[in-house]
Amino acid sequence: MPSIFNRFGVAGALLIVYIVWGTTYYALGVAMQTLPPVLMNGVRFLAAGLAMLAIARWQGLAWPTAAQWRASALIGGLMAFAAMALVVLAQQAGIGSGLMATVVTTMPMWLALWTRWGGERVPVTSWIGLVLGATGALLLALEGDFSTTVLGTLCAFGAPLAWSVGSYASRKLPLPAPAMASAAQWLLGGLLGTVAALLFEPGARSFQFAQVSAVSALAWVYLVVLGTMVTLNAYLWLLQNTSAALAGSYSFVNPVVALAVGVWLGGERLNGWVFVALPLIGAALALILYGGPLLAWLRRQRPARAATSG
Template sequence: MAGNYPIGPLIMQTFSTAAVPRWRFVGALAIVYVVWGTTYYALGVAMRTLPPVLMNGVRFLVAGAVMLMWAQWRGQAWPTRREWWGCALIGTLMAFAAMALVVLAQRLGIGSGLMATVVTTMPMWLALWTRLGGERVPATSWAGLVLGAAGAALLALEGDFGATPLGALCAFAAPLCWSLGSYASRRVALPAPAMAAGAQWLIGGAVGLAVAWSVEPGARTVDVSAVSAASWWAWGYLVVMGTLVTLNCYLWLLQHTSVALAGSYSFVNPLVALAVGVGLGGERLTGWVFVAMPLILAGLALIAYGPALLAWGRRGWLPVRGRLQPAGASGSSAP
């Protein structure tokens, strides 16, 4: 989980990019596609010898501190008191609650690839909060909600969910919390993006650390010498690549290309996560995920890109003599 999913018409035009080399776009997209798809497996490795909530809290605490220093070095203003409160709300919902539920679901037996697939149901919740908040939701989004809900229902038949009901509950609650945080980010005052991200991570990490210290078994008595090298490497990967590098690539893409292209990671990440989970983690799938995923991804496409797709369809096809023909075609044979 890494950013907000737009509801309604998307900004399809590209920003001025004449001076930006193409390889930078390709590199940034590749990082967002691959790295965010591998973080679920990395979470599983890190949790082998680290308490999950503590591990996650320290991850965001460290990343948030680094991001705040970087934002200040870039000249971004510190958050005002009102903006700190907004960052606290979002950070608690997203960096703490949503991510803590993800790691707990995986600790309780939900596979990393399956967890990544569940996370793609987040736009369904976001569309619902948008409508309840009084905003108009396009008909294509409601169609996407129906498809996504059907996919989620089928996904619940996957073997891991039946074996670990509590893990399934955590898995489906995670995108719900993430969607609440995403919706709140549109309603509260926030500083510049990098400063906002740093403040949210710092606060979410601090909340996670406090909760882990208070209630998580083993959090107070972690033997650092007993933590495996693999867990340390995975945790470092999550901090550096999964949080700092990839989030900044995503922010850069938002500034230099279309929202649609930047947000296309949400279609690729589950496929990467499933491939990594099966290939490296030895995870086994019973088959329902392959029925559910196309429905969820189709729903996601309608929610995120529905109006733009309809507009493209209207421009691209015109009724000619009772049948559909591509716009611009003459209707007569070439000489």
């Protein structure tokens, strides 16, 4: 799977993450119509992990070492289990959709912060781009519900925090080859989610397959194959091959795609804030993608102008 991204490069992987994860907002809503949310996510990652394990072994990849299993358990526990479960708990605790969508956009800022603290340089243009992107996403979310509770707020902020720590850990900890790393992380994270659901989620303990509608089942398959096996692999590849800011930029592009899907499939209507938000998000992407080279070019021009004036 990662070889696909090597061929298409950063642009292809970003396009996958931007578009597919933008559609998963809608797919998650459809899947949760007849599936218990925490159990649905746990089994989703278990299924994706088993499929990726089969691919890894077919490729002849070795089993992870003990240290790699520990690293995979941490990353999978944070990303596949904790972050996903906290999103569901935040929604169940009464956080509005607008506030949830806005809080998620803090993820790349957390990731950039861990990256900076870890000794890597984050250009000032990337910081400006992250702020612009979050502002644009906030404007897009204005049509949503901003109600909340204390528990809902804590869970909502915990979700991108857990995802960002897991993302940073995947850049730093010892991991096996990409396909095996994905398999180990998803299997362990999915196992945690499934066990937690069976222990603590009322709907999971009384779950019966007969209650699942055809559209929910199809949405779940979409989340397993495209949302996880393809797109999460693309994101993990981006974390290893691009800047943290660029890899995390999906969090303020996804709401644009989700809005388009909502208009197309859900009959939602656009408001005036969309036409303010989209240019901000476009400017954010430009700064994250080209801000560094632009600053370097401007620095090179200073000596040239000084020599000409002299």
